[in-house]
Amino acid sequence: MSTVLPPAGPSYAPWGADPYARALTSGHGPLFLRRTDGWLLPLDVERWCADADAADLSALRRSEGPVIDIGCGPGRLVAALAARGHRALGIDVSEAAIGRTQRMGGSALRRSVFEPLPGEGRWGTALLIDGNIGIGGDPRALLRRVASVLAPGGLLLTEAAPHDVDEQVQVRIDDGREPAGAAPPFPWARAGVSALLAYARAEDWRPVDQWEADGRPFLAFRRARTVRTTSQSADTAKSAAVISSQFPRNLSGDIPAAGS
Incomplete structure (x- = not known):
């Protein structure tokens, strides 16, 4: 398996x-x-474009400190976090996704996770929900990248595929309207619980929670080799102001107060 980060x-x-x-x-x-x-593979657009549901909230309740939603899509999770008082930012490579997130009241930036991000190394929680462990087609590379985005002892909340699957493939986006082969192919991955646990352990993530809500399996991880000290926890709590200063100027006013 390649250990090189996919180009942005x-x-x-x-x-x-x-x-x-x-x-x-x-x-x-x-x-x-x-x-x-x-x-x-059907994509659940209707659910993504609705408000956060009970299964989503079961994950969001576990969030700590400022939250970055990787592959935020139309922004329901960022909006829900903002409504709960969390400092939250969504990142996505789709201009349409960023626009919809902002219209829902969330803060978002058009950026790939493999590009430089605001507040790198200071986020309290990262989200990889709705199959976003597949981003880049290499779960280990993605998990390695997320580790560099989080603060020491930071939390990763992720969703596994609902079946025992482990695949890395080339896919296209298809809505039945475009001519065959019109959309460019790109690498994607799917990982069920067992595969996700194996990938995470290989990258020194420690599982700290696992649950299922509405048929959706979720897992929470921390870096296995990081000891979260009282000082580190305080640093993470204080990082909101530092992160805010690194947001693009036109977003900074939209960032809600930090919460837990």
Whole structure:
């Protein structure tokens, strides 16, 4: 398996394509990830574009300190966090996703997780929800990158695939309207609970919680080799002001007060 981080630039193309933008604009599908063998993975656009549900909130309640939502999509989680008093930022490579997140009252930045991010090394919690462990097609590389984004002892909340699956494939975004092969292929991954646990342990993440809500499996991790001290906890709590200073100027006023 490659240990090189995927380049940031090409990841913008597929999620900026018309099928994805149309789905987020309308708030509904159909929308799929199509594998090269024709197999289709339905994307739950309606749920993504709705308010955070009980399963989402079961994860968000575990958030600590400032939160970064990686692959925030249309922003329901960022908006829910803001409503709960958390300092939160969504990042996504889709301009349509960023626009919708901001209209929902969340703060968001068009950025790949593999590019430089505001507040690197100071975030209290990172989210990889809605299958976003698949970003870049290499879960180990993604987990390694997330570790550099979080503060020492920071928390990763992630969602596994609901089936025992472990695959790294090339896919296209497909809504049934575009000619076959019109959308560019890109690497994606799916990992069930067992696979996700194996990837996390290989990258020195320690599982600290596991639960299921509405048929969706969630896991929480911390870096296994990091000891969270009282001083580190205080530093994480104080990091909100530092993170705020690193946001783009047009976003900083929208960042809510830090909460827990």
